[in-house]
Amino acid sequence: MNIKLSQKQIGQRITELRKLKGLSQEDLAKSVKLSRPSMAQIELGNRSVDILELQKLSMVLEFSLDDFMSKDFVAIQNIEIKEEIKTKKEEERISVPTLQLNKFKNVLLYILERCAGKPNVGETVLYKLLYFSDFNYYELYEEHLTGAKYRKLPFGPVPQKLDTIINQMINSGQLQRIKTEYHGYPQTRYLPLEKADLTELKASEKDTIDRVIEQMSDWSAAAISSYSHNDLPWEITDEGQDISYELAFYREKPYSVRNYGDEIEEQ
Secondary structure (H helix, E strand, C coil): CECCCCHHHHHHHHHHHHHHCCCCHHHHHHHCCCCHHHHHHHHHCCCCCCHHHHHHHHHHHCCCHHHHCECCCCCCCCCCHHHHHHHHHHHCCCCCCCCCHHHHHHHHHHHHHHHCCCCCCCHHHHHHHHHHHHHHHHHHHCCCCCCCCEEEECCEEEECCHHHHHHHHHHCCCEEEEEEEECCEEEEEEEECCCCCHHHCCHHHHHHHHHHHHHHCCCCHHHHHHHHHCCHHHHCCCCCCECCHHHHHHCCCCCCCCCCCCCCCCC
């Protein structure tokens, strides 16, 4: 007997069938002429599937629509979404980030130009502004902004090699480090000593950074750390490990910055 399935049920069944066929999410997306992020959203149950898309999926994954919609549909094992994502972190990297050092320095300078005068923007807030700029841009455009790698640490995501980069910038006269207090707590702040070279940034990159600054730059260190802890890429990564950019495609609102529902599919 056929039943009405929820989007999440449909997504879970597609995920299970795809894994049984040994296909990556990217392979399946290409086979049915969908974008990789759209396929991710379907599997998470965040995007509906129309009948034509379901027919294409049935041909690639070799299932009958009647069986698929049946109450008695059985897969070899139930797959929890978070466990599936953890596995794919190693299996399905589309693009390995490579740090663009000069660009990273200019993004850092630009954020400090706009935010260094705010008393709340110490190291903790700065790290999170960098993280959300990088991950939001990757979710939106499937390209790396700075290529920085971020590691999951107890107080939130932290860009790797940042201490080395900052020391280079201090030694070259681009930054000044200041030790101060904010609400009775010690705080490390950075002041830009030169302007960012905005020719290093595309309009879309600058726009993404500006949106992050507008949303979060007035938040306290505690507030922005707490917010970052509920962002799925940080949340499901093991402590001390690198955070995969691919996990940005699995975000839900309010973290997701891409409108998957209105996305024009690849033909």
